[in-house]
Amino acid sequence: MCFPYDAEPPVPQILGAAVENENLTLRAADGNEFSAFSAKGDGSEHATVLILPDVRGLFHFYEELALRFAERNINSLAIDYFGRTAGLGARGEEFPWQEHVAQSTFDGVKNDVAAAVKYLREQDSSRSIFTLGFCFGGSNSWHQAANGHGLAGVIGFYGHPDRPDFPQGATGVIERVRDISCPVLGLMGGADQGIPSDIVSKFDQELSASNIEHQIVTYPDAPHSFFDRHFEEFASESADAWEKVLGFIAENS
Secondary structure (H helix, E strand, O other), rough: OOOOOOOOOOOOOOOOOOOOEEEEEEOOOOOOOEEEEEEEHHHHHHOEEEEEEEOOOOOOOHHHHHHHHHHHEEEEEEEEHHHHHHHHOOOOOOOOOOHHHOOEEHHHHHHHHHHHHHHHHOOOOOOOOEEEEEEEHHHHHHOOOOOOOOOEEEEEEOOOOOOOOEEHHHHOOOHHHHHOOOEEEEEEEEEOOOOOOHHHHHHHHHEEEEOOOOOEEEEEOOOOOOOOOOOOOHHHHHHHHHHHHHHHHHHHH
């Protein structure tokens, strides 16, 4: 998995910020209903971040991350992947995520993202929409750049650029680079044993060869899932990654 259940985003809370949040149920074009968590600030920033969780689905970390964006007046929406197999609701510590990740599909994620994007545009069509994901969600986020959603940019923390059938029916993101239609940001751990550095380099090279605006940042000593307040030894890497996320959104909104 990406984060332990008690993980916290390593992002300072802005006390006193005017933030609204609510739990939602959204419906995809294929009829699937899935859970989402919305957080809104004062509306002064014209961007919305669609958060794609790791393999655990919609749990505490991602709701907190949505709030941290809203405190900075970047509206956010975190969604769950598992409505088709596990029903509605946030995912608790005992949620058997392994069996539900195994049943997740490329088309299912694509349809749910499309429904979330539609909802966000109905709320305010003037806002630029970005996807941001972690691990499983990181590669899912990059995939959405080639899925015709009209996104302003896609951000992935330690997604795997070349892992087919994760979710079912997916090719590696590297195989879809020519179809990417927006800027890409990748934030990687150099000590991530599950994602070889040569694969990350190949992804970077393929993006360059296709003239895709992008930045792939590797933090040399950081492991997978370094973006967690519990990893105090990687606080500087986390702070830099957060600034790069905010900068990417500002530059492409």
